[in-house]
Amino acid sequence: MRKSFDELTISDDFMFCKIMQDEETCKTFLEMTLADKIGKISYLSSQNAITTGAGAKSIRLDILVKDETGKSYDIEMQAVNEHNLPKRMRYYQAAIDILFLDKGEHYSSLNDSYIIFLCLFDSVGKDMPLYSFENICIEDRQILLNDGAKKIIINANAFSKAKDKNLSGFLEYVKTGKVTTEFTGRIEKMIETLKSNEQARSEYRFISGFEMDAHHYGRQEGMKEGMKEGMKEGMKKGLAKGFADGAYQNKLETAKNLIDIGLSIENIIKATGLSREEIEKL
Incomplete structure (x- = not known):
């Protein structure tokens, strides 16, 4: 205060x-x-x-x-x-x-x-x-x-x-x-x-109001900045998840193709990094 x-x-x-x-x-x-x-x-x-x-x-x-x-x-x-x-x-x-x-x-x-x-x-x-x-x-x-x-x-x-x-x-x-x-x-x-001195009193009142406005503005800008950063972070995480999901789908597709050509499960595990359970579900 x-x-x-x-x-x-x-x-x-x-x-x-x-x-x-x-x-x-x-x-x-x-x-x-x-x-x-x-x-x-x-x-x-x-x-x-x-x-x-x-x-x-x-x-x-x-x-x-x-x-x-x-x-x-x-x-x-x-x-x-x-x-x-x-x-x-x-x-x-x-x-x-x-x-x-x-x-x-x-x-x-x-x-x-x-x-x-x-x-x-x-x-x-x-x-x-x-x-x-x-x-x-x-x-x-x-x-x-x-x-x-x-x-x-x-x-x-x-x-x-x-x-x-x-x-x-x-x-x-x-x-x-x-x-x-x-x-x-x-x-x-x-x-x-x-x-x-009324002029000094008015000056202090003006400065106080200005600083309060600046503080409020700063807080609002901070919130906006925080939202921007949050959105950026969300996009980063979304992209990361998208890439991860895409990579996983590619592994599944590769595993299916290897099954079709008769490769053993052990070799498919080595080639794709998928688990035995994931390959057996295909």
Whole structure:
């Protein structure tokens, strides 16, 4: 059952995207996460649908950001553990690279990118608040590949273990809704303001209805697909049975001809594979 608009918190996808559309809030979150300053935001968009090619799986990014240095940041809120985060991050990385590398440009034009998943669960299982990944040499772990691709998984469950006070407070707010810092206090007020905004309420209602329709459509399409597959399977089985029946009839006809020319039952069994009982009935 989908939440009502008034029940939404920062951990809900819709509200998270709305809050992170605010440049100052988004920039503060990124700097807390990366423990570093980022350039001025030059591009910020939410709910980006990306299709990498005809027939390819499309994705929808929660928040896509570029700063003035060209670095890109994909920020995703993940409330439910679907046990596919590493492969999903890999696909997102590829999709973003294709999105930002224009045809004819050299690979060196690809700037640094960060895929960031803010999770309400510990997908890695080491009870750390932050897991940062880069490609390194297995033989000598001092050597970085320097491909510019970085992936970060945030575990809001471990908010108390975050060394940075503001990050700890933010993760606690995401996990529990408790306001303990100036930053989370600002976010709470933003959410209160949004909940009194009829346009935002209508947008959520529209999206909810659209997703329900899409789910219903998907289920209907699934049923149709299932029927198609069932028919295909039935045809396959029917053809297999037809071939089997035809082959059996051929064996019977062959056995009859061999009987007519006086061949012994033992030899007919060897020639056709039929049983003695089947041959004696002819």
